[in-house]
Amino acid sequence: MARKSLGRIEGILLALFLVLLVVVAVVTIGGRFWWFPPLASEHGKAIDTLFTVTLIITGTVFVLVQLFLAFLVVRYSGGENRRAAYQIENRMLEVVWTIVPAVILTSLIVSGGRLWSRIQISGPPKDAFEVEVWGEQFRWTFRYPGKDGKFGRTDPKLISTENPLGIDKNDPASKDDIFFFAGEENLHIPVNKPVVVYLRSKDVLHSFYVPQFRVKQDAVPGMVTRTWFVATKKGEYEIACAELCGLGHYMMRGVMVVEDEKDVQDWLKDQLTVADVLP
Ligand SMILES: [Cu+2]
Structure with missing residues (x-):
């Protein structure tokens, strides 16, 4: 009986920690307490946009994954009569979690690369x-x-x-x-x-x-x-x-x-x- 409640308490504590982590991250970063200084250049706006889009996508994934993990550790915390279950393979899940990040990351890399080449590879005008x-x-x-x-x-x-x-x-x-x-x-x-x-x-x-x-x-x-x-x-x-x-x-x-x-x-x-x- 004692072991069962201990597994439950650990699960709840870990979940609370994860929720706190998410709240602190969202408040400090989302609230822009530490943000860039005001812009003073022409290309800066495009760089800021790319940065913000990347941050929103990766930040959303971070929040969802941490909250899902918090849910799991409470919902499936250890207990005396509970046995661990596992799946050998779930092809559908693997296909989804490979393709979705691949598409998102590729589009981020492509837009970043295009911005980089627009600024760096095309280069400055001759009279610079x-x-x-x-x-x-x-x-x-x-x-x-x-x-x-x-x-x-x-x-x-x-x-x-x-x-x-x-x-x-x-x-x-x-x-x-x-x-x-x-x-x-x-x-x-x-x-x-x-x-x-x-x-x-x-x-x-x-x-x-x-x-x-x-x-x-x-x-x-x-x-x-x-x-x-x-x-x-x-x-x-x-x-x-x-x-x-x-x-x-x-x-x-x-x-x-x-x-x-x-x-x-x-x-x-x-x-x-x-x-x-x-x-
Ligand atoms: Cu130096």
């Missing part, structure tokens, strides 16, 4: 504003191509304290390049204009992340990766590193200033070039 962002443990360095619109050659062998990016100052394209560390200056970019960010890393994986733009892209040592966006609201935005890159990861931050293109050009005119700092 270009800037390079370099990651290293533990700071960002920014480089602008200068008036000629061309980034000068770089070589890891040329890297030194004065020349942190290893810029070849003998390359004519380098002379007007502008570079500085995050913290020395802020990254200035134009509003309502496509901006391409070329990402490079000097050591480990880093990830360039501006939450308001829904932009996140890895910087990979040995290659140049690219992301692009159109900022739609002027202001100051925090650049974070979204890849745990070592002990000082937390302090890898920068500030991005979005302003009118004319203000960006005026600001660029005031900056020192490679010809000034690497004589």
